[in-house]
Amino acid sequence: MDILLQLIANGALLGGVFALISIGLTLIFGIVRVVNFAHGEFLMVGLYATWIMASQLGLHPYVAALPLAVVFFFLGALMQRAIIQPLMNADPHIQIFATVGIGTALANGALMLFSADLRSVDLPWARQATDLWGIASVSRGNLVAFFVSFAATGALIAFLNRTHLGRAIRAVAQNRYAAPLMGIDVNRIYAITFGIGTGCVGLAAAVLAPLYPAFPTVGSFFVLTAFVVVVLGGMGSLEGAVIGALIIGLVESLAGYYIAPDLKEVVYFAIFLGILIVRPAGLFGVRGNE
Amino acid sequence: MVAIRRRPLLGGLAAAAVAPRFAAAQGGEIKFGALYPFSGGLALLGDESFRGLEVAVEERNAAGGVLGRQVRLMKGDAVDQNQAIGEVRRLMSVERVVAVFGTYASPLAFAATQVTELQGVPYFEMGAISDPITERGFRYVFRTCPRSxxxxxxxxxxxxxxxxxxxxxxxxxxxxxxxxxxxxxxxxxxxxxxxxxxxxxxxxxxxxxxxxxxxxxxxxxxxxxxxxxxxxxxxxxxxxxxxxxxxxxxxxxxxxxxxxxxxxxxxxxxxxxxxxxxxxxxxxxFTQFAVNEQYAPGVAAFVELYKRRYGSDPRSGHSLANYFGARVYLDAVQRAGGTDKDRIRTAVLATDVAEGTTPTGWGVRFDERGQNTRVRPFxxxxxxxxxxxxxxxxxxxxxxxxxxxx
Structure with a gap:
């Protein structure tokens, strides 16, 4: 029993990590309709940026989160304007090549600049175990990531539902041809949404930096899971991303223990396929939106 | 049984310090290939491995070279298996190397040795640890380092x-x-x-x-x-x-x-x-630098040579393992008295060095398959x-x- 509770706690916290990375991706995927294969590399850049700020400027990674999110917002918006926008009406394959190209360039740039070695933010506090009411032992950094992912999701949902800009974003997601008829500048919405999506990765990177070391290929370790989470939850659905992330996290943790660590991916992909057969648009997706 | 003069591997070091330069006594150079990953993800330790070889060659050249000729290393950049094959072909056909040194990564060694064996060019492995490299019945592939x-x-x-x-x-x-x-x-x-x-x-x-x-x-x-x-x-x-x-x-x-x-x-x-x-x-x-000098004589001297040559401490023990291997092979070619592949094979297989007398502490005694049996990781x-x-x-x-x- 003890071990089951511990595994559930580990799984839920891992789900929090996946959720943090996936919310930005689901926004871009669901609203701009671009499959951003450079998402993982943005995370990698964010981890390096946090490491530099922490080791050179002595900035606490959690303090670095906000400025990093803002800088990433502008970087994302700029990338959408300069690279994605000219391709918005092109074949989706071309967009994929563009984002894969950006990702490859970033990963190799990091290899050149930092070599293949690990760079780790030194924050022992985040890696210390803390006891959850005697039922499980988890790290503080993971708890922080878990709560930040919920807070960020809640804030984004409120933003999308309560503000004018948020409603405009949802309008574009629902119908990108009808939205301009309502006076919405669709291209501006795309740039803003892309910016918010990458801003979320910046936030995620700063929060995860104490837990995961930075190295040039770290992005590819996370990005496949993030895509699974996004499709599982329903493209563009923030609630879906969080629920999907929790499911994947729990499956990884339980299957890794009860079946075998090297088979956990088989298990979660089997569940993933099963859910898609029953609900092709994902758990919270809207039919026809996929 | 051919009597082999046992030559302490450390001897070269002292000789390097005092020996006058016998620059190309018989004229010309003798070319060897150096096949390592010099770029890409494996480059850091590939280059570190090469440095060990380079130090050994420079030391040898200062002491008169091999067969009275100065040794020249021709670099081949093996980023992946395909490139390993392409580069080793170039080394053999264009540069006409006598033998190839390598490789650090096992997959690259697998690929390159297939090509050299067909051409009958000796392959001197000093860093790849996958067992089957010396278990395929190849005659001209030798390995000085320990296996998995x-x-x-x-x-x-x-x-x-x-x-x-x-x-x-x-x-x-x-x-x-x-x-x-x-x-x-x-x-x-x-x-x-x-x-x-x-x-x-x-x-x-x-x-x-x-x-x-x-x-x-x-x-x-x-x-x-x-x-x-x-x-x-x-x-x-x-x-x-x-x-x-x-x-x-x-x-x-x-x-x-x-x-x-x-x-x-x-x-x-x-x-x-x-x-x-x-x-x-x-x-x-592999042997690291914090090792007993009594058992690994010459390890401190190697670090000195390395520092003088590259201006920093060695980045890993790979350079030391390659330095050790290169000295064994260069010595064997010298004893072979020529560059014929079968004479080189005979000379390599006849090498007999006791454990605890080299900078890695490893000894040398090859089996018929070309694997050094007097090595072990510490x-x-x-x-x-x-x-x-x-x-x-x-x-x-x-x-x-x-x-x-x-």
């Missing part, structure tokens, strides 16, 4: 001969778990560890594989905790080693000892990323941020500490 199976034997042997005595208990009472990444490297090394454990009648309680791309090893740690493992034998890369140690810290659990198998466990950056919890962790690898331990040799006793510079972590 030697790593398995050294790890399990270390438990019996060093660790259990340090605990003061019978090794059979220790619960041993094997943990490895699930690609070729992890599969191979863990397979040999398992065979050794069975052969010695030890108690293996768990064998777990995981993908090196994992971002979470908590379920692995719970399994190890569930079987209450005393010793964990871990074969992994840098990132998963860090995840493993961080995960243990989060779970508030650790075994009595973790023993790694080279690679990520030998890198200072891994130790730095893990922090104080890495102190006391053991590892099995048992190392991280102490105070440094990897020190703790076993065998003749090579050790520090006492084995039987506990792990700060």
């Amino acid at each position: 199976s030697d790593f398995g034997a050294a790890t399990v042997g270390g438990i019996v001969d060093a660790l259990a005595p340090a605990y003061g208990i019978d090794p059979k009472t220790l619960k041993i778990a094997i943990l490895h990444e699930d690609a070729l490297y992890g599969q191979t090394v863990s397979g040999f560890q398992e065979a050794q454990i069975r052969q010695r009648g030890l108690n293996q309680v768990e064998k777990l594989a995981y993908s090196a791309r994992s971002v979470d090893l908590s379920s692995v740690i719970q399994r190890l905790r569930g079987v209450n493992a005393d010793i964990v034998l871990h074969t992994g890369y840098q990132n998963d080693i860090v995840l493993f140690f961080r995960g243990m810290q989060e779970a508030n659990w650790k075994p009595r000892m973790v023993i790694g198998s080279g690679a990520g466990y030998s890198l200072t950056d891994t130790a730095r990323a893990v922090g104080p919890a890495f102190d006391g962790v053991m590892n099995v690898d 048992l190392l331990q991280w102490q105070g941020g440094r990897q020190v040799t703790v076993f065998p006793a003749q090579a050790a510079v520090a006492q084995l500490r039987p506990q792990m972590g700060a």
Whole structure:
């Protein structure tokens, strides 16, 4: 029993990590309709940026989160304007090549600049175990990531539902041809949404930096899971991303223990396929939106 | 039986310091290939390996070269298997090298040796550890460094001969778990560890594989905790080693000892990323620089040469292993008295150097398949941020500490 509770706690916290990375991706995927294969590399850049700020400027990674999110917002918006926008009406394959190209360039740039070695933010506090009411032992950094992912999701949902800009974003997601008829500048919405999506990765990177070391290929370790989470939850659905992330996290943790660590991916992909057969648009997706 | 004059490998060093330059006594140069990954993801340790070869060659040239000619290294950049084949072809056909030195990474050695063997060009391996490289019946492929199976034997042997005595208990009472990444490297090394454990009648309680791309090893740690493992034998890369140690810290659990198998466990950056919890962790690898000079005469001199040449400390033991290998082979070519492949083979196979007389502490005695049988990796331990040799006793510079972590 003890071990089951511990595994559930580990799984839920891992789900929090996946959720943090996936919310930005689901926004871009669901609203701009671009499959951003450079998402993982943005995370990698964010981890390096946090490491530099922490080791050179002595900035606490959690303090670095906000400025990093803002800088990433502008970087994302700029990338959408300069690279994605000219391709918005092109074949989706071309967009994929563009984002894969950006990702490859970033990963190799990091290899050149930092070599293949690990760079780790030194924050022992985040890696210390803390006891959850005697039922499980988890790290503080993971708890922080878990709560930040919920807070960020809640804030984004409120933003999308309560503000004018948020409603405009949802309008574009629902119908990108009808939205301009309502006076919405669709291209501006795309740039803003892309910016918010990458801003979320910046936030995620700063929060995860104490837990995961930075190295040039770290992005590819996370990005496949993030895509699974996004499709599982329903493209563009923030609630879906969080629920999907929790499911994947729990499956990884339980299957890794009860079946075998090297088979956990088989298990979660089997569940993933099963859910898609029953609900092709994902758990919270809207039919026809996929 | 041909009588072989035993030539102390260290001799060259002293000679290098005093000998006048016999610049190209018989005129001309003798060309050898140097096939390593010089760019791409493997470049760092590929280049480090090459430096060992380069130091050995420069030392040899200062002492008159080989067969009275100056040795010239022709570099080939083997980023991947295809390029290894392309580059080694170029070295043989365009540069007309006498033999090829290499390679650091096993897949590259596999690819390149297929080509050299067909052409009958000797291949001098000094760093790739995959066993089958010298098990394919090739006549002109030789290897001076230890194999994966030697790593398995050294790890399990270390438990019996060093660790259990340090605990003061019978090794059979220790619960041993094997943990490895699930690609070729992890599969191979863990397979040999398992065979050794069975052969010695030890108690293996768990064998777990995981993908090196994992971002979470908590379920692995719970399994190890569930079987209450005393010793964990871990074969992994840098990132998963860090995840493993961080995960243990989060779970508030650790075994009595973790023993790694080279690679990520030998890198200072891994130790730095893990922090104080890495102190006391053991590892099995090529000879490192913190080794007993009595048993590895010339290791300090090599570090001096290296520093003078490159302006920094060696980045890993790879350069030392290649320096050792290059001296063995250059010496053999000299003794062969010519560049004919069969004369080189005879001379290489006739090499006879005792253990404890070279800068790595390794001896030389090749078997018919071209594998050096007088080599073994040593048992190392991280102490105070440094990897020190703790076993065998003749090579050790520090006492084995039987506990792990700060």
